[in-house]
Amino acid sequence: MECxxxxxxxxxxxxxxxxxxxxxxxxxxxxxGQAMAFECSxxxxxxxxxxxxxxxxxxxxxxEMRREAVERGVGDFSKHGGILGYERRGTSxxxxxxxxxxxxDTVFFPxxxxxxxxxxKVLDLFSHLEKSLLNLGIVLDCCTKPSHDLGREQxxxxxxxxxRAYLLAHGIKxxxxxxxxxxxxxxxxxxxxxVQTVYEYLAEHALPVSPRVSGVxxxxxxxxxxxxxxxxxxxxxxAAQKGLELVEMKHRGGKTLCCGEGGSAGFxxxxxxxxxxxxxxxxxxxxxxxxxCAGCANFLGAVNPTSHVLDLLFEPExxxxxxxxxxxxxxxxxxxxxxxxxxxxxxxxxxARERTFTxxxxxxxxxxxxxxxxxxxxxxxxxxxx
Numbered sequence: 001m002e003c004x005x006x007x008x009x010x011x012x013x014x015x016x017x018x019x020x021x022x023x024x025x026x027x028x029x030x031x032x033g034q035a036m037a038f039e040c041s042x043x044x045x046x047x048x049x050x051x052x053x054x055x056x057x058x059x060x061x062x063x064e065m066r067r068e069a070v071e072r073g074v075g076d077f078s079k080h081g082g083i084l085g086y087e088r089r090g091t092s093x094x095x096x097x098x099x100x101x102x103x104x105d106t107v108f109f110p111x112x113x114x115x116x117x118x119x120x121k122v123l124d125l126f127s128h129l130e131k132s133l134l135n136l137g138i139v140l141d142c143c144t145k146p147s148h149d150l151g152r153e154q155x156x157x158x159x160x161x162x163x164r165a166y167l168l169a170h171g172i173k174x175x176x177x178x179x180x181x182x183x184x185x186x187x188x189x190x191x192x193x194x195v196q197t198v199y200e201y202l203a204e205h206a207l208p209v210s211p212r213v214s215g216v217x218x219x220x221x222x223x224x225x226x227x228x229x230x231x232x233x234x235x236x237x238x239a240a241q242k243g244l245e246l247v248e249m250k251h252r253g254g255k256t257l258c259c260g261e262g263g264s265a266g267f268x269x270x271x272x273x274x275x276x277x278x279x280x281x282x283x284x285x286x287x288x289x290x291x292x293c294a295g296c297a298n299f300l301g302a303v304n305p306t307s308h309v310l311d312l313l314f315e316p317e318x319x320x321x322x323x324x325x326x327x328x329x330x331x332x333x334x335x336x337x338x339x340x341x342x343x344x345x346x347x348x349x350x351x352a353r354e355r356t357f358t359x360x361x362x363x364x365x366x367x368x369x370x371x372x373x374x375x376x377x378x379x380x381x382x383x384x385x386x
Contacts, residue, residue, distance in 0.1 A: 086112070
């Protein structure tokens with residue numbers, strides 16, 4: 001149609017043209033064509049603003065371009081090494097842990113970033129959930145969305161498929177997730193496993209005991225839950241139950257903005273990534289942002305006062321003054337190891353494992369050297385804190 005509604009909303013399309021122009025001129029054999037699709041945040045705002053009668057999804061086209069680049073062997077960018085290494089650590093034997101009690105059919109899946117940045121809140125939340133969910137299990141693992149978004153379809157299907165098969169084989173019927181990206185992955189690929197966010201669950205049940213507070217916040221809906229209105233409503237109910245007044249930003253819910261981390265676009269085009277964060281800062285206009293994605297909280301926190309909804313539920317007063325406890329790397333990795341150690345002792349598991357499956361993909365030599373360097377640094381921190 002060339003109506004340009006999506007172009008009006010997106011700096012990426014403003015740089016490269018309308019979806020029609022990009023499709024018509026796309027050359028996967030050129031260096032520009034190979035890298036271009038990896039600069040899109042895959043946030044689907046283009047799809048959200050497309051007229052309903054047209055219903056185009058340009059973000060899906062860019063994901064398919066990424067997959068094609070990987071299949072052609074030209075989609076391997078060294079700048080993605082950090083995020084892929086982060087994923088490999090999350091799925092590794094060192095960091096992963098599954099603990100399924102007898103008769104367990106529901107597990108809590110906190111994701112990767114939340115356990116590192118807020119390990120105490122993960123423990124407190126699990127203890128709170130246990131009060132109403134008998135035989136609740138824990139899964140510390142990565143959903144491998146980075147591989148999915150970077151077009152590494154074979155690796156994603158292998159890793160997520162193995163996880164799903166293990167959970168189904170052990171009678172798991174429902175996943176409670178804290179990460180919106182994990183929610184999207186399980187919702188789209190979980191087939192046979194129901195998924196719900198902990199925020200929806202908490203909104204339907206008793207909240208953790210903590211003081212009510214007064215203040216004004218605005219909510220940033222992560223783009224991974226763009227069309228999940230029940231999640232949007234649940235988070236706003238949680239804020240209201242704690243006594244907060246809510247002011248809404250222009251872009252919210254189905255038309256929310258990406259925080260800037262979406263699709264790992266920032267690794268190749270940091271200026272586009274930062275532009276998303278600055279748009280969000282402008283709309284918040286100094287009001288504290290409340291979000292339910294630990295990654296969004298980290299990214300937006302660099303440009304505007306931002307808190308995770310779990311900060312509010314467990315440390316309400318400290319949250320509104322910006323003093324809620326949040327860890328940063330490299331402590332986040334040490335926190336994840338400690339959290340794993342805690343659950344190994346705490347949960348009487350009928351079935352337990354550390355994941356050893358790695359899929360078909362192997363890290364490059366450069367990636368291996370970086371990993372060895374990272375592990376050496378982590379060991380040094382652990383030794384220094386003995």
